Amino acid sequence: MDLTVGILLGTFVLSILALFFFIWSMAQGLFGDGQSAAAVIFARSQFGMVEDPAATAEQQGDLQQEMDPNEKYYDYFDVAMLAATRERLAARRRLRDDAAHRTLADQSSAGVVGVCLTLAVVWLVLASFAGLISSIKLHAPDWWVQYDWLTFGRLRAMHTSMVAYGWCSLAGIGVTLWLIPRLLKKRLIGAKYSLVGGALWSTGVFAGTIAIGMGYTDGLEWLEFPWQIDILLVVGGALVGFPLWLTLLRRKVEHLYVSVWYIGAGLLWFPILFVIANWPGLHFGVQQATTNWWFGHNVLGLWFTPLGLAAAYYFIPKVLGKPIHSYNLSLLGFWSLAFFYSQVGGHHLIGGPVPSWFVTIGIVQSMMMVIPVFAVAVNQHMTVLGNFRALAHSPTLRFVVLGAMLYTAASVQGSLEALRSVNTVTHFTHYTVAHAHLGLYGFFSMVMFGSIYFIMPRVMNWEWPYPRLISLHFWLVLAGFSIYFIWLSIGGWLQGLAMLDEKTPFMESVALTLPYLKARSIGGALMTLGHLVFAVHFFAMGWKFGPTRLGAALLEPSLFLRFTGKRTAT
Amino acid sequence: MSAGKSFWEMDELRLVIGAMLILGGATGILVVLPYLLLEDVRPPAGLKPYTQEQQIGRRSYIANGCMYCHSQQPRDIKQAPDFARGWGRAPVAGDYAYDTPHLLGTMRTGPDLLNIGARQPSKDWQLGHLYQPRAYVPGSIMPPYPYLFEIRQGQAQPNDTVVNLPPAFAKPGEVVVAKPEALALVAYLLALDRTYPALLPLGKADNSAEAGKDKR
Numbered sequence: 132m133d134l135t136v137g138i139l140l141g142t143f144v145l146s147i148l149a150l151f152f153f154i155w156s157m158a159q160g161l162f163g164d165g166q167s168a169a170a171v172i173f174a175r176s177q178f179g180m181v182e183d184p185a186a187t188a189e190q191q192g193d194l195q196q197e198m199d200p201n202e203k204y205y206d207y208f209d210v211a212m213l214a215a216t217r218e219r220l221a222a223r224r225r226l227r228d229d230a231a232h233r234t235l236a237d238q239s240s241a242g243v244v245g246v247c248l249t250l251a252v253v254w255l256v257l258a259s260f261a262g263l264i265s266s267i268k269l270h271a272p273d274w275w276v277q278y279d280w281l282t283f284g285r286l287r288a289m290h291t292s293m294v295a296y297g298w299c300s301l302a303g304i305g306v307t308l309w310l311i312p313r314l315l316k317k318r319l320i321g322a323k324y325s326l327v328g329g330a331l332w333s334t335g336v337f338a339g340t341i342a343i344g345m346g347y348t349d350g351l352e353w354l355e356f357p358w359q360i361d362i363l364l365v366v367g368g369a370l371v372g373f374p375l376w377l378t379l380l381r382r383k384v385e386h387l388y389v390s391v392w393y394i395g396a397g398l399l400w401f402p403i404l405f406v407i408a409n410w411p412g413l414h415f416g417v418q419q420a421t422t423n424w425w426f427g428h429n430v431l432g433l434w435f436t437p438l439g440l441a442a443a444y445y446f447i448p449k450v451l452g453k454p455i456h457s458y459n460l461s462l463l464g465f466w467s468l469a470f471f472y473s474q475v476g477g478h479h480l481i482g483g484p485v486p487s488w489f490v491t492i493g494i495v496q497s498m499m500m501v502i503p504v505f506a507v508a509v510n511q512h513m514t515v516l517g518n519f520r521a522l523a524h525s526p527t528l529r530f531v532v533l534g535a536m537l538y539t540a541a542s543v544q545g546s547l548e549a550l551r552s553v554n555t556v557t558h559f560t561h562y563t564v565a566h567a568h569l570g571l572y573g574f575f576s577m578v579m580f581g582s583i584y585f586i587m588p589r590v591m592n593w594e595w596p597y598p599r600l601i602s603l604h605f606w607l608v609l610a611g612f613s614i615y616f617i618w619l620s621i622g623g624w625l626q627g628l629a630m631l632d633e634k635t636p637f638m639e640s641v642a643l644t645l646p647y648l649k650a651r652s653i654g655g656a657l658m659t660l661g662h663l664v665f666a667v668h669f670f671a672m673g674w675k676f677g678p679t680r681l682g683a684a685l686l687e688p689s690l691f692l693r694f695t696g697k698r699t700a701t
Numbered sequence: 702m703s704a705g706k707s708f709w710e711m712d713e714l715r716l717v718i719g720a721m722l723i724l725g726g727a728t729g730i731l732v733v734l735p736y737l738l739l740e741d742v743r744p745p746a747g748l749k750p751y752t753q754e755q756q757i758g759r760r761s762y763i764a765n766g767c768m769y770c771h772s773q774q775p776r777d778i779k780q781a782p783d784f785a786r787g788w789g790r791a792p793v794a795g796d797y798a799y800d801t802p803h804l805l806g807t808m809r810t811g812p813d814l815l816n817i818g819a820r821q822p823s824k825d826w827q828l829g830h831l832y833q834p835r836a837y838v839p840g841s842i843m844p845p846y847p848y849l850f851e852i853r854q855g856q857a858q859p860n861d862t863v864v865n866l867p868p869a870f871a872k873p874g875e876v877v878v879a880k881p882e883a884l885a886l887v888a889y890l891l892a893l894d895r896t897y898p899a900l901l902p903l904g905k906a907d908n909s910a911e912a913g914k915d916k917r
Contacts, residue, residue: 269810272834272842279848284766346764350802379713387712395713396720403724407732416797418739420805425731433724469720473727482776483805484792489735555780559772559809630809633782637812642840 138488142495146471150502153466168386169458172314172449174229180452184588185526187598194524198452229316232383236312239319241590243326247305248583248590249673250333254297255576256666257340259659261290266655270648280344288343288355295353295430296364297336299571302579303438304329304371307394309586310445311375314391315382321374328370335363349409351423353430358411365406372398389461390441396469397437404429417484424479431570432472436538439575440464440507442582443535447514450528450585451521456513464506471499478549481558497549504542511535526601530581533609537573544569556631561644561651562623565616572612572658580604580665587672596677600668604661611657614650622647744798747897751799751889758889761882763802765846772806773815773893789816793899811843818894827887828864828879836870849883852876 181194265286268274275281312319319325339356342348348355356364375398379391387395408426448455455461477485477493515521515532522529544566547553557563584601588594595601622644629640671677744750751759762768775783777791784790792815797803806813821827829836832850834843850864857863857876862884864877871877879887 268844269842272844276845276847279765282765282846282848283844284769285764287769288766346761348763348766350763350768350804352769352807387716392712392716395716399717399720400724403728407728415801416739416742416799416803417794417805418735419801419803421735422732423803425728429727466719469723473723474730476731479807480805482780483774484794484796486735486738489731492730555776559807561810563807631781633785637786638838638840641810641842645842 138491139495142492143499146495146499149470150467150499153463153470167458168388169448169454169461171384171386171388172390172445173452173454174233181450181521181525182452183450183525183527183585185584185595185601186524187594190524190526190598194450194521197518197521197524232316233313235318236316237309237589239322240309240312243319243322243329244305244309244586245590246326247301247308247329248587249669250329251298251301251305251579252583252666252669254293254301254333254336255662256659258290258293258298259655259662261286261293263652263655263659265290266648266652270645270652279346285344285346288348289340291353292343292355293336293340294571295435296339296356297333299435299575299579301329301333301336302583303435303442303575304332306442306579306582306586307375307398307438308371309590310390310441311378311394314388314445315378315384317378317381317383319374320377320381324370325374328367328372331363331367331370333367335360335367338363351408351419353427354408354423356409358409361405361409365402368402368405372402388445389455389458389465390444392462392465393437393441393444396465397434397441400429400433400437404433420480420483421476421485421489424476426476427479428476429473432468432475435571435575436468436472439534439538439578440468442578443511443531443538446527446531446578446582446585447511447535450525450531451514451518453514453518456510460506460510464503464510467499467506468503471496471503475500475549478554481549481551481554494549494551497546500542500546504539504546507535508539526595526598526605527581527585529605530577530584532581534574534577534579534581537569537577541566541569541574556624556627558627559630560623560627561619561647562627565619565623568612568619569616573616577608580608583669587669591672593672593675594677595668596671597668600664604665604668607661607664608658611654611659611661613654615654615658618647618650618654622650739794742794742798745793745795745897745899748796748798748895749892751892754885755889755892757882758885758887758892759804761849761886762804762889767814768804768806770806770808770810770843771812771814772809773800773813774805775813775815783813786812787816787820788813789819789895790899792895796895796899811841814890814893815895816893818891819896822891824887824891825865827890828862828883829866831883831886832864832866832877833870836867846883849880849886851878851880853878 179198181191181198183191183194186194264275264281265283268283268286272283279285308319308322308325335356339360342357342360343355347357349357375394379395404426408422414422444455444461474496475493477489477491478497479493481490481494483490511532515528522532548557548563548566557566584595625647626640626644629635629643630637775788775791778784796815797805826837830838831846833845834841835845853861853876854874855876857878861876861878864879866877
C-alpha cells in the first residue's frame with residue numbers, strides 16, 4: 132500500500148477513535164457537568180429576561196417581546212433551580228447575592244477592561260489604514276514609494292501584526308477579562324497586574340510595528356516582531372493571564388461554563404505556541420517552515436477562535452435570556468476543536484518541500500474540523516432559531532450572530548481549501564487572503580464588535596450616545612466586507628487557474644486580478660470607514676457625549692470612572 | 702474552587718491536563734518530529750553557503766517583505782506547471798540548508814524566485830528592475846524601490862555602480878546609482894540558483910521531478 136494512503140487512513144482511524152473517546156467520556160461526565168452548567172451565566176431572575184446594554188430602551192422592549200414566547204425555557208430552569216433552594220426566602224437572598232456578585236464582578240474588571248478595549252480600538256483604526264494603503268499599493272504600485280517604511284512588504288506586515296496582536300488580541304483579552312469574573316461570580320483578582328500586562332503588551336505591539344517599519348523583522352509570517360520585542364508580549368501576556376487563572380482557581384460557581392473552558396485553554400495554549408515559535412536560534416530551514424505554520428494556524432485555532440467562541444457562547448444566550456441549546460454539544464465542540472485544530476498547520480505547505488506525512492496529517496485533521504465546527508454551528512444556530520427577529524432589536528446580537536455564522540463559513544471553507552485538489556488552485560493566490568479575512572474579520576472581529584457594544588456600557592456606566600452610529604458601523608462593515616470577500620475570492624480563484632495553465636503567461640495571472648484588487652480596496656475603504664465610525668462613537672462614549680440617560684443597563688459607578696475622573700450618570 | 706470535590710474531580714485539572722496533552726501531542730508531531738527528521742539533512746553538493754554580501758542582501762529581502770509576494774518553492778510538475786515556467790524543479794529539504802529564516806512564502810503575486818539567479822542572471826537587469834519594475838516588465842505591479850538608489854545630477858563617481866535603465870525610463874542629465882543595499886540584494890537574488898540535481902533518496906531512479914515529489 133502506498134505510504135501516503137497508509138498515513139492518511141491511519142490518521143483518519145485514530146481521529147475517529149479519539150472522537151468516540153470524547154463522546155464516551157462526556158457520557159461518563161468526565162469532561163463537564165451537563166445542562167445545569169449552561170445555566171451558570173444567568174442569575175435566577177434572569178431566565179427569559181433579555182439583556183443588551185447596547186440596545187435603546189425601545190429596542191430592549193421589542194427584544195423582550197420577541198423572546199417572551201420562549202417561557203418554556205425559563206420555566207424549566209426556574210423549577211430546577213427553585214426546587215434546589217427549597218425556601219422562598221433563601222431564594223430571595225441568593226437572588227440579591229447574585230446581583231451583588233455581578234456588580235462586584237463588573238466593578239473589579241471595569242478599569243482594566245476599559246483600558247484594553249480602548250487600546251484595541253486604537254489598533255483597529257491604525258491597522259485598517261495600514262491594510263487599506265497596502266491594498267491600494269497592489270493596483271497603484273508607484274504610489275508613495277519614496278519611503279522604505281511605506282513599501283508594500285513592510286506595510287503589509289505592519290497591518291497583519293497590528294491586527295493580530297493589537298486589535299484582535301487586546302480585544303480578546305479585554306472581553307476575556309470582563310467575562311471571567313462574571314462567569315465565575317468572583318471579583319477579578321489582581322486586576323492591577325492585568326492592567327500593567329495589557330499596557331506592556333500594547334507597548335510590545337507598538338515597538339514591534341515600528342521595528343517592522345524600520346526593516347527589523349524576524350521574517351516569518353505572523354511572527355514578524357523581533358524576538359527581543361516578543362519578550363514584552365510574553366511578560367505582558369503572563370501578567371494578564373495569571374490573575375485570570377487565579378480568579379478561576381478561587382471561583383464561586385460549581386460548574387465551569389463552556390466559555391471558561393475555551394478561555395482557560397486559550398490562555399495556556401497561546402504562550403506555549405508563541406514562545407516555541409519565536410525561540411531564537413532554535414529553528415532552521417524547512418523545519419522552521421513547519422513550525423511557522425504549526426504556529427500560524429494554531430494562533431488562529433487555539434487563541435483567537437477560543438476567545439471568539441467563548442464570547443459568542445456567552446453573549447448569544449445572555450442577550451436572548453435563554454440557555455444554549457445543548458451544553459454537552461458545546462463541550463464536544465471544545466475538545467474536538469482542541470484535538471483537530473491543533474494539527475492542521477501542515478495544509479499550509481501542500482506541495483512544499485516538507486515530508487508528505489506532515490502535509491497529510493494537516494489535510495485529514497482539516498477535514499475532521501467539520502466536527503467541532505458543526506457542533507458549534509448547530510448549538511448556536513439552535514439557540515437563535517425561531518428568534519431571528521431578535522437580531523433586528525439587539526446591536527450586540529446582530530454582530531455576534533453574524534460572526535458565529537461566518538465562523539461556520541470560514542471553517543468549512545478552510546476544510547475544503549485543505550483538500551489537495553482545491554489547494555492546488557488557491558494556494559499562492561489572493562483567495563487565501565480573502566479566506567484569512569473571513570476568519571479573522573468575518574468571525575472574530577464581528578464577535579468582538581458585538582461584545583464591545585455589550586460590555587462598554589457596563590464599564591463606563593454610560594449608554595452608547597448615538598445608537599444610529601451602531602447601525603451605520605454594522606452596515607458599513609457588512610457591505611465593505613462583502614465586497615472585499617466576494618470579489619477577492621473570485622479574483623484569487625481565477626488567478627490560481629491562470630497560474631495552473633501552462634500556456635497562460637504568468638503576467639496574465641497578474642493582469643486579470645487588477646479589477647478584483649481594486650474592488651478589494653473599495654471594500655477595505657468601507658470597512659475602514661466603519662471602523663472610524665466605531666472609534667468615534669467609542670470615544671464619544673468615553674467622553675460622555677450624548678444625552679444624559681439612566682438606562683436599564685446601569686450598575687454602580689465603576690472603577691474605570693474613578694480612573695478617568697469622569698462624571699457619572701446620576 | 703468547588704468544595705467537597707477531590708483534586709481529581711476538579712474541572713480545572715481536567716482542563717489543564719486535557720489541553721496540555723492535546724497541544725503536547727500536536728507539538729510532538731508537527732514541531733519535534735520534523736526537527737528530529739530534518740536535523741541531519743546535509744546541503745547538496747551543488748549548494749554553496751551564502752557569502753557575507755549575499756547574507757546582507759537576504760536580510761534586505763526580508764526587511765522589505767519580498768516574501769509576501771514571492772514564493773521560493775516551485776511545485777512538482779505533477780501539481781503545477783512551475784517547471785515549464787522556468788521556475789525550477791521541485792525542491793528538497795537540503796536545498797534550504799542555509800536558509801534561516803525560511804522564505805518559502807505563501808503568495809505568488811509575483812513569480813517564484815527560488816531560481817531567479819539562473820533565470821535572470823543579469824545584474825543590470827536586476828538592478829534596473831528593482832529601481833523601476835515597469836521599465837522591464839510591462840503590467841508588473843511590483844513596487845519600485847527608489848530608496849535603494851541615489852539620483853545624481855550629471856556625472857557618476859568612479860566607484861559608482863550606475864543603473865542602465867532602458868532609454869524610455871532614463872532621464873537626461875541624471876544618473877541612477879545603486880546603494881550598497883541594492884547591490885547586496887541583487888547579489889542575493891543572483892545566488893538563488895538551485896538548478897543542480899537534487900539529492901535523491903537511495904534506490905530512487907533519477908529524474909528531477911521525481912526528486913521533488915513529496916515522498917521523502
